[in-house]
Amino acid sequence: xxxxxxxxxxxxxxxxxxxxxxxxxxxxxxxxxxxxxxxxxxxxxxxxxxxxxxxxxxxxxxxxxxxxxxxxxxxxxxxxxxxxxxxxxxxxxxxxxxxxxxxxxxxxxxxxxxxxxxxxxxxxxxxxxxxxxxxxxxxxxxxxxxxxxxxxxxxxxxxxxxxxxxxxxxxxxxxxxxxxxxxxxxxxxxxxxxxxxxxxxxxxxxxxxxxxxxxxxxxxxxxxxxxxxxxxxxxxxxxxxxxxxxxxxxxxxxxxxxxxxxxxxxxxxxxxxxxxxxxxxxxxxxxxxxxxxxxxxxxxxxxxxxxxxxxxxxxxxxxxxxxxxxxxxxxxxxxxxxxxxxxxxxxxxxxxxxxxxxxxxxxxxxxxxxxxxxxxxxxxxxxxxxxxxxxxxxxxxxxxxxxxxxxxxxxxxxxxxxxxxxxxxxxxxxxxxxxxxxxxxxxxxxxxxxxxxxxxxxxxxxxxxxxxxxxxxxxxxxxxxxxxxxxxxxxxxxxxxxxxxxxxxxxxxxxxxxxxxxxxxxxxxxxxxxxxxxxxxxxxxxxxxxxxxxxxxxxxxxxxxxxxxxxxxxxxxxxxxx
Amino acid sequence: xxxxxxxxxxxxxxxxxxxxxxxxxxxxxxxxxxxxxxxxxxxxxxxxxxxxxxxxxxxxxxxxxxxxxxxxxxxxxxxxxxxxxxxxxxxxxxxxxxxxxxxxxxxxxxxxxxxxxxxxxxxxxxxxxxxxxxxxxxxxxxxxxxxxxxxxxxxxxxxxxxxxxxxxxxxxxxxxxxxxxxxxxxxxxxxxxxxxxxxxxxxxx
Numbered sequence: 001x002x003x004x005x006x007x008x009x010x011x012x013x014x015x016x017x018x019x020x021x022x023x024x025x026x027x028x029x030x031x032x033x034x035x036x037x038x039x040x041x042x043x044x045x046x047x048x049x050x051x052x053x054x055x056x057x058x059x060x061x062x063x064x065x066x067x068x069x070x071x072x073x074x075x076x077x078x079x080x081x082x083x084x085x086x087x088x089x090x091x092x093x094x095x096x097x098x099x100x101x102x103x104x105x106x107x108x109x110x111x112x113x114x115x116x117x118x119x120x121x122x123x124x125x126x127x128x129x130x131x132x133x134x135x136x137x138x139x140x141x142x143x144x145x146x147x148x149x150x151x152x153x154x155x156x157x158x159x160x161x162x163x164x165x166x167x168x169x170x171x172x173x174x175x176x177x178x179x180x181x182x183x184x185x186x187x188x189x190x191x192x193x194x195x196x197x198x199x200x201x202x203x204x205x206x207x208x209x210x211x212x213x214x215x216x217x218x219x220x221x222x223x224x225x226x227x228x229x230x231x232x233x234x235x236x237x238x239x240x241x242x243x244x245x246x247x248x249x250x251x252x253x254x255x256x257x258x259x260x261x262x263x264x265x266x267x268x269x270x271x272x273x274x275x276x277x278x279x280x281x282x283x284x285x286x287x288x289x290x291x292x293x294x295x296x297x298x299x300x301x302x303x304x305x306x307x308x309x310x311x312x313x314x315x316x317x318x319x320x321x322x323x324x325x326x327x328x329x330x331x332x333x334x335x336x337x338x339x340x341x342x343x344x345x346x347x348x349x350x351x352x353x354x355x356x357x358x359x360x361x362x363x364x365x366x367x368x369x370x371x372x373x374x375x376x377x378x379x380x381x382x383x384x385x386x387x388x389x390x391x392x393x394x395x396x397x398x399x400x401x402x403x404x405x406x407x408x409x410x411x412x413x414x415x416x417x418x419x420x421x422x423x424x425x426x427x428x429x430x431x432x433x434x435x436x437x438x439x440x441x442x443x444x445x446x447x448x449x450x451x452x453x454x455x456x457x458x459x460x461x462x463x464x465x466x467x468x469x470x471x472x473x474x475x476x477x478x479x480x481x482x483x484x485x486x487x488x489x490x491x492x493x494x495x496x497x498x499x500x501x502x503x504x505x506x507x508x509x510x511x512x513x514x515x516x517x518x519x520x521x522x523x524x525x526x527x528x529x530x531x532x533x534x535x536x537x538x539x540x541x542x543x544x545x546x547x548x549x550x551x552x553x554x555x556x557x558x559x560x561x562x563x564x565x566x567x568x569x570x571x572x573x574x575x576x577x578x
Numbered sequence: 579x580x581x582x583x584x585x586x587x588x589x590x591x592x593x594x595x596x597x598x599x600x601x602x603x604x605x606x607x608x609x610x611x612x613x614x615x616x617x618x619x620x621x622x623x624x625x626x627x628x629x630x631x632x633x634x635x636x637x638x639x640x641x642x643x644x645x646x647x648x649x650x651x652x653x654x655x656x657x658x659x660x661x662x663x664x665x666x667x668x669x670x671x672x673x674x675x676x677x678x679x680x681x682x683x684x685x686x687x688x689x690x691x692x693x694x695x696x697x698x699x700x701x702x703x704x705x706x707x708x709x710x711x712x713x714x715x716x717x718x719x720x721x722x723x724x725x726x727x728x729x730x731x732x733x734x735x736x737x738x739x740x741x742x743x744x745x746x747x748x749x750x751x752x753x754x755x756x757x758x759x760x761x762x763x764x765x766x767x768x769x770x771x772x773x774x775x776x777x778x779x780x781x782x783x
Contacts, residue, residue, distance in 0.1 A: 406741075410748050428728060434751040443656075
């Protein structure tokens with residue numbers, strides 16, 4: 001019993017840490033770990049705060065659990081199949097886990113056949129809401145359980161047990177399943193410990209009864225007691241009563257469930273206590289009530305319950321969908337039309353608060369295990385068509401409108417304009433004007449260009465020969481260090497009269513007037529520089545190039561006007577010294 | 579830049595297959611991120627640093643290109659300026675790659691071929707006009723075509739991609755105008771000021 005408690009505590013503790021849970025949930029390690037620590041009081045596990053916390057987190061699961069547990073408890077009174085109960089219980093829980101979990105395939109699908117009425121699309125409980133292919137590692141669990149529990153004749157009886165009925169999507173199921181799993185893994189080794197557990201088994205239900213503060217505990221205990229008695233658990237009936245189970249899928253829950261199932265099977269053996277326990281269980285009513293809220297809760301519980309690393313976008317979507325009816329995250333399919341269309345419509349359905357929560361969740365949960373695809377995620381807004389075509393169209397339109405808004409900011413004077421055609425007109429005009437300006441400027445540069453080299457050489461040569469060194473010093477200083485500042489500073493005073501002219505040109509870039517003015521200037525200036533400045537000194541030219549570069553940099557690093565002043569002042573100085 | 583060239587050469591060869599009114603889809607940037615990336619790109623064009631880089635590159639290119647003047651100086655300057663602008667774009671945008679491709683001459687020839695072929699195809703495909711009714715494409719589409727012609731490499735783009743290219747192209751053009759104006763001012767200003775009138779008096783005083 002102490003072992004059981006510890007085991008349960010361990011299971012609960014692990015539920016609090018999903019990733020580790022997932023990794024080792026179905027491993028033999030868990031069993032050994034749990035068993036090794038089993039010496040402590042097991043009863044404390046029922047009061048485990050983790051347990052309570054996990055319970056609190058998954059309110060919808062309570063009812064499912066209760067229903068699941070209650071039905072076997074109720075049905076347990078009469079029928080007994082020796083040696084069946086444990087494994088049956090395990091199978092039931094596994095089956096339910098199959099609904100929830102999407103991590104692996106569950107082999108015993110044959111179990112499920114007849115009683116699955118709840119989920120429309122689910123012929124087997126293992127293929128229900130969460131995934132079309134239930135990917136659950138429970139197969140591992142099962143194998144392990146089978147290996148450990150050498151119950152006679154179980155293997156033969158297992159496949160055809162009709163009682164393992166539909167594990168339909170139950171919001172609370174996953175939670176409960178996960179909780180049960182903490183018992184299940186422990187129970188694997190309990191096969192050999194039955195003798196020891198006999199006392200504990202009896203003690204546990206006794207302890208449980210006075211401690212039925214949480215319904216879940218009672219359910220667990222009753223379940224366990226059912227298993228232990230070995231009575232043929234009409235677990236299927238319990239399953240029937242909880243048709244909504246297993247909606248939210250997380251490895252955590254699955255593992256918890258599997259682990260809980262085995263200890264349940266092994267621990268408790270008193271059918272009488274079961275019945276008493278079961279009475280205290282609220283029964284499946286709450287589960288039915290939950291069903292109505294299932295749709296809303298499922299989506300919320302999914303992100304909460306998810307222990308996986310990947311489905312953050314999906315979880316976000318799931319959270320967003322119910323909370324924000326007009327969220328616009330969308331999955332747009334680019335290549336996989338059919339599959340994506342399904343996902344889209346499903347997600348759209350989610351966004352619309354449709355009622356097929358099971359299917360949606362199943363398909364929603366089918367997304368997380370998929371590798372995150374490289375396409376845009378969109379969610380249909382409320383009241384809008386969920387057709388794949390219309391979705392794609394909407395995405396396209398939104399993209400276009402977004403870019404048009406961007407262009408509106410870019411193109412001056414487009415704020416008042418609405419409508420794509422007029423805006424396009426404006427954009428075209430603007431682009432044309434910009435290109436024309438570039439044409440003009442290039443023409444201007446072309447005219448200035450031949451003068452550039454000559455001018456530079458001449459200027460530099462003049463500096464070399466005639467200047468008293470103020471300008472060359474300035475040039476040198478500019479070349480050597482970051483002297484732009486002193487240079488510009490020197491000339492700034494002298495360049496004041498030029499400033500107005502420069503600023504005019506700078507400010508009115510896009511008007512024709514300054515261009516004309518500059519053109520006139522250049523034309524006027526063209527003649528004088530041509531005469532006489534012919535000595536080309538490469539060194540001087542290089543000086544001037546560096547000077548020009550530094551001027552450019554200086555000008556752009558600081559005030560543009562300053563650079564103009566500096567350069568023009570320098571040029572003016574050079575000219576003066578001529 | 580060299581790495582861009584082989585890629586550019588391929589695209590013109592492929593285009594004859596797609597030329598018939600088919601808008602080839604460029605790689606679609608994810609919607610939610612587009613705004614961030616686009617705005618970052620466009621803000622880049624507005625920085626002083628970019629303008630400096632462009633100006634210095636342009637000056638260098640101009641100095642070098644004076645040796646080999648293939649066409650009229652103005653056109654050459656214009657082409658140089660555009661080329662340097664495309665280089666400054668670092669090949670991120672389609673228009674920059676188109677500009678660089680066109681400079682190679684290979685792309686130009688194939689594009690000329692495509693132009694002719696395109697015209698004939700249009701004529702053959704166009705349905706006979708109903709009397710009195712002028713058959714025009716929707717206004718938006720017409721303007722899209724015009725815009726596609728304006729933006730280099732924009733003829734085969736889809737609507738949204740074309741808009742994106744246009745926004746980046748506009749930002750780049752604005753920077754180009756600013757830089758060229760500054761350079762022109764620098765160079766023109768070097769010779770424009772009357773030597774003695776203002777500065778002489780200032781210096782002497």
